[in-house]
Structures are given as structure tokens and as C-alpha cells.
Amino acid sequence: MTINHKLLDILRRGRNEHENHLIDGVVREAVSRREFLRYGSVLGLSAPLLGGISGALGFGLAPVAARAGTPGGTIRFGHIVPAGAINPVTIADPGGVTILSQFAEALVLSAPDLSAVPLLAESWAPNNDGTVWTFKLRQNVKFHNGKLMTADDVVATFDRLADPAVGSNALSALSGMLSKGGTRKVDDYTVEFHLDAANGNFPYAVSTDNYNAVIVPAEMPDDFEATMIGTGPFKLEKYTPKVGASFVRNPDYWGAAPLPDRIEITFYDDYQPQILALQAGEIDIIQQVPVLQAVGLLADPTFNIITTPSSAHHQVHMRTDMEPFKDKRVRRAIALTLDRPKFVQGLLRGKAQIGNDSPFMPAYPSTDSSVAQREMNIAEAKQLMEAAGMAGGFKTTLTTEKYLEIPDYAVLIQNAVKEIGGDITLNIMDQGAYYGDAVPGKSPWLDSEMGITDYGHRGVPNVFLQAPLSSTGTWNSAHFANAEYDTLVKGYIASLDLESQRASAGKIQTLLLDETPVIFSYFYDFLTVTKAGVTGVVATAMGHIMLAQASL
Amino acid sequence: MPGNVGRAMLGPFADQAAVDVLNHEMGTDRPVLVQYADWISGFVTGDMGMSYAYRSPVAPFLGTALLNSAKLAAVAFVLVVPLGIFGGVIAALYRGRPTDRILSVVGLSATVVPEFVSGILLILIFGVWLRWFPISATWADGAGPLTQLYHLILPAIPLVLILFGYIARMARAGMIEALDADYTRTAVLKGLSYPQVIWRHVLRNALLPTISVIATQTVYLIGGLVVIEILFHYQGIGSLIYTAAKKKDFPMLQAGVMSIGALFALTTLLADLLYARLNPRIRFGGQE
Secondary structure, eight states: OOHHHHHHHHHTTOOOHHHHHHHHHTTTTSHHHHHHHHHHHTTTHHHHHHHHHHHHHHHOOOOOOOOOOOOOOOOOOOEEOOOSSSOTOOSHHHHHHHHHHHHOOOOOOOOTSEEESSSEEEEEEEOOSEEEEEEEEESBBOTSSBBBBOHHHHHHHHHHHTTTTTTTTTHHTTTOOOOTTOEEEEEEEEEEEOOSSTTTTTGGGBBBTTTTOOOOSSSSTTTTTHHHOOOEEEEEEEEEEETTEEEEOOOSSSSSSSSSSSEEEEEEEHHHHHHHHHHSSOEEESSOOOOOHHHHHHHHHEEEEEEEOOOOOOEEEEEETSSSSSHHHHHHHHTTTTHHHHHHIIISSTTTOOOOOOOOOOTTTTTTTSSSSOOHHHHHHHHHHHTTOOTHHHHHHEEEOTTTTHHHHHHHHHHGGGGOOOOOOOOEEEEHHTTSSTTTOOOHHHOEEEEEEEEEOOOSTTHHEEEEEETTTTOOOTOOOOOHHHHHHHHHHHHSSHHHHHHHHHHHHHHHHOOSSSEEEEEEOEEEEEEETOBOEEEOSSSEEOOOTTTT | OOHHHHHHOOOOSSSSSHHHHHHHHTTTSSHHHHHHHHHHHHHHHTTOOBBTTTTHHHHHHHHHHEEEEEHHHHHHHHHHHHHHHHHHHHHHHHTSSSSHHHHHHHHHHHTTTTTHHHHHHHHIIIIIISOOSSSSOOOOOOOOOHHHHHHHHHHHHHHHHHHHHHHHHHHHHHHHHHHHHHHHHHHHTTTHHHIIIIIIIIIIHHTTTHHHHHHHHHHHHHHHHHHHHHTTTTTOOHHHHHHHHHHHOOOHHHHHHHHHHHHHHHHHHHHHHHHHHHHHHHGGGGGO
């Protein structure tokens, strides 16, 4: 790496402490080029600046491969029917998120490569301790009703989402981070977020990751669904609940002119009819297909599979406060019986990344990759069982939801633990019954001694580290309570620079490998299918599908 | 079907405060009996309430779904009833011969093939490979009756396959009984032509039990087509009830179930009236 120190010094001027720390990291080669670009975007370094620094460091920005599509035409796609009314405050399902992504936008895009890309915010920066984040808004952005988007709309949007009195679905994502009143207007195009606690990854909380956080007019109408006013590349033409929707190009869009004239969406109750419709040529794109359903399409050259790596996973929890899992050696032994590469190849057809029993998937830049990967080791597992006084094996019930490949995964675990004398009875329930009322005492998810739960994608691991694993976490089905862990997570979340995040991550990863309250075997990819020849489709693992630059 | 409506709508990962607010807004935090009294008092005055999931009145959803289901049922009905009766009559007339055997075996075999098997086969053959028919039963806005019919043929075929054997079997049994009856022999002996005997004496008596069967199947055709509606992507009453049940959308579910119940009562009544119209023994029975 040949560094142009003179240029670098010029570019460093005006950078704050955290930004300079990141640059130091990349100079020392403690931070890779990819991580520098990604984390630089989180800290709010603009793309030209990132490009300049990269140039000074001698590696330049990779050219963005963009093939110009053909303007015009109608793109038809299918997805699972939204579960309820299209209201950004209450939407809680991927079907609703997909519709939102046609007409509305967030401040930040949590891109498929996990970088934070400016959307309605042009730039952002934290204060020194990460408790206040200042966002500069893009100017001359018009809502579909012709009004300009300003700081007032952003403040109203976040106050609504953080208000415990309005039934907001984003409340769980924002709680402990941003309260009502914490979003303050500085001027028409500047907003400050005053956080409840320091947060180094805050831009993700106002990104597409927090799918409810799309900017809508301050005076949001009660019958939002009738107009769907946002700032997005497409404007609502027609919406029929349970049936479908159509959108037309927004001529006033702030970004590059959208290519398709029209988007036609058909809702389906299941995946199979969508696959048949794609095969029959009735639709051009399926927004998402689980890998087991897509097997027939994977090798078919008439279709193109867009694979988006995601942090979505299936957590296997073991009740740390109940026998037979009270002893951490038993939990570790169970984790050691699993042949993860085989699961990824067999169960997920290779469309997944191997997990290491913590929420830190390999693709997160903050993951400490020096922590050794847990591999199947039956001999060690048997020793651990013996040391725990359970050489004779154990009996337990694994309760889980009938969703995606989870029942098959449960059977694989059931078979794997037989090696160490484990006798698991499976209790596979309907999803609604498994989650129950989602409060302890009324939810097999939170009450069962062992269970498997599906978790959706997040651009940063913060949510996974807190709700399911911290002592006060509301989704802590393992009933894991460890003061050291809680402190480490608090430090991780507050730290603003990548190196200290990675240092905390390494400690958290090691602690979780030792304690193993939850098994993370794999993080599965998100698959979008298009017919061959469709270009420019951008999908996120949250359920967004962006077709502004798509063409047939 | 117990459960927390607000929780079902916002999902397991939503904050409890948000769930509580939503339940309060919808009134689902009140005692069940109060909610029921509220709903039933609205229902009897024609107010079916608001859908929890869609936050809009139930009636338009139900109206569209019933109309769609009626259209699909009508297409299936028009195809299967004449075919079934014709098949049964032919089988009875050729009783014991190969025609009878083939009709009976094929008809009964088709009856036991589940809709999702025949439906997928039809979609693959006629929709994906040959591309003769659209695989989605939902037509574009403003489509004319012929286009609508074109969209409904493929989903109607599995229903025809299921019902053909049943109706043909009933028609065959009725025919055989009527053919063996004394009045048939009398009609033949008094010199009537064979078509006259069949048309005026045999069929009229033979089809009475078949009418009852067809009437009960009409309700199945309208309200029981969840699999067909999901497979062929059709917005009928079956899929409406199915999704309402999944989402704990009780007002929608109750209205759907009540409508099917009412429809059952209505078709049974119609069948009884038709039965009486065709059977003088019933019509004049009360005067004896």
C-alpha cells in the first residue's frame, strides 16, 4: 500500500476524532479497505471523501458497476400478501415492507453489502460520545403531494414512531435509544437525534433496517393507505387490499429518473403459486423465496437468483435456568454435536453463512474473525457431558414453530444429540401458538426449555445482542443472565470506532462460546428470483425491493 | 382460536406498550362477552364491523369475495351438473357394461384426487407448458365476462373432477331405481317411445336425490375452496376466511362464517322447494 501522506493530511483536516481513528486503523492495516468504506459510511463520511481517502491510501474506490437499463415498460412482481393496512407506523411484516419500499424512503439505506448509504439524508455525524447524531437532509425532495420534505416531517415521523401512545411497531427498535422529543429540528434541513444512550451504529436505526422509519408528511392522514404519500421513485396508482397494487413513475423524483413506467404487484398467500406464475410468465420477479421452495429454480437458466447475504437466522435457545441445561458444559456439548457445514449445504443448499454461536455473523465488519470457529467434535462433547455428570444422556423437549426449514433443522438437531445420549422430543407448533402472547408465562417461545426461533435480518447486531441475550432482554428465551455480558454489550453499543467495537465483539464472542445459551448455526441468505434478463433489481434482506433502475 | 389480536397484528417482536395501545384502540382489550354483544348488535342491523387487520369495513371485502366465489361456483356448477347427470344416466342405461364400469371407476377415482394435486397438474400442463390458460384466476380490472370465464376455467376443472363422480354416482343409482320401478314398466307397456319413457317418467323421478346432493355441494363450491383459491390466486370467501383466521381478524372471520352459514340455509331451502316442485308426493303430502 503506497500512501500519499500529503493528500491524506489534507483530507484529515476537519475530520473528527472518530473519523481520524478509523483512518489510523486503515493506515495500520488493522481495518480492511472494505470495512473502512462500510464503517466510514456509518460515521457519515461522504462518498467523495471516502473515495479521496481511499485514493490517498493507494487503493481507490472500486468502480460501481452500473449497466444502464432501458427506460419504460411495466415490471410485474409477486410477493406475500401484506398482513394488514399499509400504515408505516404499524407495518410489521415483509409484505407490508415491500409495498412501503415502492413509494417511501428512509433517511439511510442499509445496503445489501451492509454499508449505510445516504437516501433522504445527505450526510450525518455523531458528537464525541455518540449521544447526539446530526443529520443533514437532502434538499428539494418533494412528497408525492408536491410539498417539500423538511426537518419538520422528519421530527414528526420519529416522534410518532417513538411515541408509546400510538401503537408503533418501531417502538421496540427505538426503545432505550430514542424517545419521543429526542428528535429536534436545527433548521429546515438539519435534524439532531438526542439519544437515550450512546450508540455507535445509530444510522442503522433510522435506515431501511428500521423499516417503519420512512419519512412521511408531518400531517399523516388517517387513511394513509388511500394516498400512500412518500418521496419514493413511484407514486400510487391503485391499491386493492389482499389483491395487489400498481405504482407509476414519479416524475419529480429527486434521484436518477426511475426507468420503469409502471410497477404492477400481485399479492399471493403462498410461495408455490408465485413460482408457478413466474414459470408461466405472468410475473417477472418474486420478491423473496425461501431456499427450500426455490430448489427447482436454482439451476434453471431461465431464471436469475439474486442472493443477498443476511443476518437472518434461527436461534436455538436452551434454558440456562432449567435442567438439563443449567450446566454450560451440557449446552456446549450440544453445540459441538452439530455439523454446521453439512447443515448449510444440505438444509440450505449452500445459501447461508456458518454461524459461531453468537450474533456476530462473518459479514459484520465488527466481528472478530480471530475467534476460532466452533466445529463438530463428538469426543469433546462426550467429555463435557461426563464432566457435567451427565454421561448417561438427557431428555428434553424442543419446541418450535412450523416455519421455513425450522422443522427439518429440529430433526437434524434431534439426530445429532443422540451421539451424546440426548433424547429430544419435538413439539412443532403453528407460528401463532409458538409465540403466544409473547410475554413470559404465556408463550412457548419464551417458556420452553429448548426451542428454535426465526430472527429476521438486521444490518448491525445490536438488537440480536440485547433483546434475546441481555439479562433484561424481552426476548430472552434462554433466560440468560450474565452481568459481564451485559457490560460488554453496553460497551460495544456505545463505542464509536470500529477497532474498539471489534475488541468488545471478540470478548462477547468468546463469552458466548463459553456459555452457549443460544446456538447460532447459520445465517441464511435472502433469495430474490427474476426471469433471466431483468436487470437493476435491488433487494434488501428486510423485504425491500427497489426497482427504480430495473428494466426487463 | 384464542390469542391476542394486537400481538397477532404487530408480531411477536413488537413492544408490549404498542400492542396494548392497539388492543385498546380496537376494543379487543374488553371482555369477550362485551365484544360479542357489540358485534352481534351491529351484525343484526347490517353492520359487519371493521376488519382488525385492514382497518376498514368488512362488508366490501365480504361482498367482493362472495361475488367472486359465486362466479367460480357458477362456472364449476354449469360444467359439472350436466356432465355428472349425463354420465350417471349413461352409466345406468348401460348398467354392468364397460361404459358403466369406465364411467364409475374414472369418476370415483377423480373424486379422491385432492384439489392441490389436480390443480398443480393442470397449472403445469395448461398454464406453464402449453400456456393455453392463465394460471391466475384473478382478471384485470374492467375485464368482460368472456375474459372472466377464461380465467375461471382452469380452477373450475379440479372442482368438476371432484364432483363429477359423486353426482354421476347419485344420478346412476336414482336412474337404476327408476328404471326398475313399476311405473316405468307401465309406461313401456302402454307403448310410449323409449326417449319419452326416459324423459317424462324415469328422469323426473331419478334426479330427486341428486338435487339434494347438488344443493349441499353448492355450499362447498362457494365456501370451501381454500386450496383452489390459494393455488389459483383467487379472492374468494374461502381464502378470506383462511387469512382472517390466521391473523385473528375476528370481525372478518365471523362475517365470513355467518355468510356461509346463511348460504347453507338458503341453498337447503331452495333445494327443498325445488324437490317439492318436482315431487308431487311432497307437494300434496300435507293434504292427505
